[in-house]
Amino acid sequence: MxxxxxxxxxxxxxxxxxxxxxxxxxxxxxxxxxxxxxxxxxxxxxxxxxxxxxxxxxxxxxxxxxxxxxxxxxxxxxxxxxxxxxxxxxxxxxxxxxxxxxxxxxxxxxxxxxxxxxxxxxxxxxxxxxxxxxxxxxQRLGLPAQLTQIASFMLRYGEVVTDELRRMSVARGSRGFEARGVRQWGVLAKTAGALFIRSYERGERVHLAMASRGYTGSPPALDHPxxxxxxxxxxxxxxxxxxxxxxxxxxx
Amino acid sequence: MHVPDGFINAPVSLAAGATAAAALAISLRGARRESAAGPATALGPHPESTAPLAGLLAAFVFATQMLNFPVAAGTSGHLLGGALAAILVGPFTGVLCVSVVLLTQSLLFADGGLTALGVNIVLMGVVTVAVAYGVFRALLAVLPRARRSVTAASFAAALISVPASAAAFTLLHAVGGTTDVPTGTVLAAMTGVHTLIGVGEAVITALTVGAVLAVRPDLVHGARGLAPALKLRVGGRLVDATTVTAPGPAASASSSASSSAVSSRRVRLAGLAAALVLAGGVSFYASASPDGLEKVAADHGIDAKVRDHPAAGSPLADYGVADLTDPRLSVGLAGVIGVGATAALGIGLFHLTTRNRRRRRHRRRRPARAPETP
Incomplete structure (x- = not known):
């Protein structure tokens, strides 16, 4: 995967x-x-x-x-x-x-x-x-700027969130957890839940940081010839x- | 799950692309409303927080698809995430997140064809999210107001959304498929396999929603009306805090669900439970004697159609049944899904009509008052 x-x-x-x-x-x-x-x-x-x-x-x-x-x-x-x-x-x-x-x-x-x-x-x-x-x-071809922004945020933080998931997996593994079958789904689902909360809170922090630097809904346009x-x-x-x-x- | 290029012909692909574009345009507008009504950030509700939040949530959907859930020796599955996104962040933001994930997967990772991008967005973004959220809302309307109901409703929502997406694929394939497989075979194979996938998706979705509910119930979009209204003691009396500060949609929702609604809720719940038991349990045992079913079919002249059914005798049809291991189980499951979908539709219509009636009565009672702004 x-x-x-x-x-x-x-x-x-x-x-x-x-x-x-x-x-x-x-x-x-x-x-x-x-x-x-x-x-x-x-x-x-x-x-x-x-x-x-x-x-x-x-x-x-x-x-x-x-x-x-x-x-x-x-x-x-x-x-x-x-x-x-x-x-x-x-x-x-x-x-x-x-x-x-x-x-x-x-x-x-x-x-x-x-x-x-x-x-x-x-x-x-x-x-x-x-x-x-x-x-x-x-975006130049007409995709709405908002969608491009969402996609670029996803790209930028995709690695971060994936790393977070990897750290959680290391933490689980170092405590002796091994996903063998359906019985372990509860733990894995809690991981997904924790990942959601962390992503959401990171989203809030990112937004606050951007708002404090003058973000009003669109990033500064860079000139592309x-x-x-x-x-x-x-x-x-x-x-x-x-x-x-x-x-x-x-x-x- | 991703449909590659060349599976659906060009005109239908383009039409699906136009549909996806329209759905995205609607979702962009709706997502702004959802983030404005979301749990207050330190700055208060801000519509421009849509992009950072939705982007991070898209990254979350993307990452959860990498979380492997072991099924049995060697095999494992992963979450598709449509139902989960709809319940956690709301339907419009959910459509945006899943669509952005699909867009980047198709562009950067070559998962799913470029011409099939519209098809993929319609199937996995729009249909999955819409069906999941519809079922979820409909179930919450009848279940008692408790955290456990949210988990149960998300189970059912995810369970139905995956085969629904497979059925939508069958429809697209029937209109513009490039292969000559009979539609019945496609339907049997797709819904058969995807019902199984749906069971896994349902378990994982329900567990994940439960895990988030236990820690941050305020973040779960689908559980927003769940928290008891904040009460303030004003002069020795308990007063709704929302009516003291600013009348919002939450206040009217919680007041309408007062004690009088409880009894009707119980009646509705009992009816739904009876239907599910009949559909799931009774058909489970009824199909133990297939002769009886066939006799009924013969009496009503249904079997003429059944005999012509192109799925019969094809290995794919066998595959679907073989995978479910127990034909009785599959029939029972199909019954439960059917009841779920029908109930969702019926309750949705019922809810719409009664809401209109209630609103009209409301207006008649207080004609002088200006409409409240939410």
Missing amino acids: GGAHRSHHRPGHSPVHTLPAHCKLVAVLCFVLAVACTPRTALWAFGLYALLLAAVAALARVPPGLLARRLLIGVPFTAFALLLPFVVPGEHTTVLGLPLSVPGLWGAWNILAKATLGVTASLLLAATTEPRALLLGL AATRTQWAYAAVLPAAAFTVCLLGVTL
Whole structure:
């Protein structure tokens, strides 16, 4: 669990890293939309998408090991996808003595391919963009400032609260506690309760500290230069290529 | 739980995104009201404390999802947190917290697809929180005013909210799913598995709410009306402190729940208990003789539909039942959930109508007085 929730950001100075966050956000969103709209029978289109992402990863110098490791962490829905060939009605084919449904196989392929491409694109975005810059990019794209603020507070204090949880776990462990089964849930729930109270009180303290420094509901705006036309053009390469592939996939 | 890209088609994903945006806009407005009416900070109620508080609470939801609850040898589960957030901090702030967690998970940790973000927010943020809070409020309306009722209500709220979210997923899948799985199979598999998850979620949520209630009952949003009104002795008589200082919503709420309400509360409680016993217990034993049930179905011509049911004979349907180990238990559980959902809906409607009537009577009695500002 803990491994899955560490930020994937890899600092760097590649052309992908230096693009403004909101350009990258739009690019990734358009890319994923194009992938989602591609008919599942166009197998070659998904190969081209994977090549596009590989090119971006190479340009950003993101180690392929990082992507592969993250992709291996099973999503529960992968299990759902793998069940599809057995439950979908329709004509059946026999593979290795197992009767598999053809529409079910297509469905499983569809989910696995699109989900994998989507996760890879999001991973590339997270790896090449600072978390704070991502939130500011979202705000530039029209996300309400209040929501961005909540998210940035969450990011800023996420580590603090997680550390608090870890300290409590160390304290429990050093008193001989071992969570073995359902019988220990009471203690763990008390931990969660204590964590809630501590988070709430920390929230109050943070608010008071900010109010005493003149906070009135919005943080001082930092000046972030708007993206130039060239930067937009660079960012548009990926979604433009993806839409072309998608169009080809629909028509061919 | 997170729906990845490519599971729901693009138009439905976009529609869900628009729904999520609307829900977030409403929640932002509501959360400001909730933090303004919250337990007084040293500065008094301040609507601009929404962002720091909600941010810290989102971090709390995020951290609790890492707290592993061991189930049996080797396996463990974790809290989803929708019901817990709704009860602890209120429905609007709860929606905000869960949605922000989902947003950052999708952007920074690649959990759940970007195009599916709207779907995820609607399912796990909006539906879970709304159902949990609705059930919670409805149960509190009938249960006696005690700390134990809050814990019991949070148990039921969490228990129903998780399968409700699974049912909502089934609905989205039926409208815009990219797979050809029959809707009945999806419903059976999703609600079957998620009922089990819901039981775990319910136990953890109830225990956690109980733990907070024991230490800081004033922080639990769902238990706000619970504390007895502060009384002041003025000239030898006990007077409500709130009426002395400033008339607030708490004063009217506590005065309306006076001794006359107790008897009707007892009647309502008895009715609900009877329904639950019938649904849970009797169906538990009734299903011991499935022939009888089938006979009833045949007599009423229901079994024609049952035989066509696409879930029958599929391994997923077997999976759901096999996981529940005891088919009687699963039927009983389904009955309890059904009664809970129906009761929540009915009580909610009843509450709305009676409140309107009470308010009208109130207005008629004192027409000259200007409306109070809360």
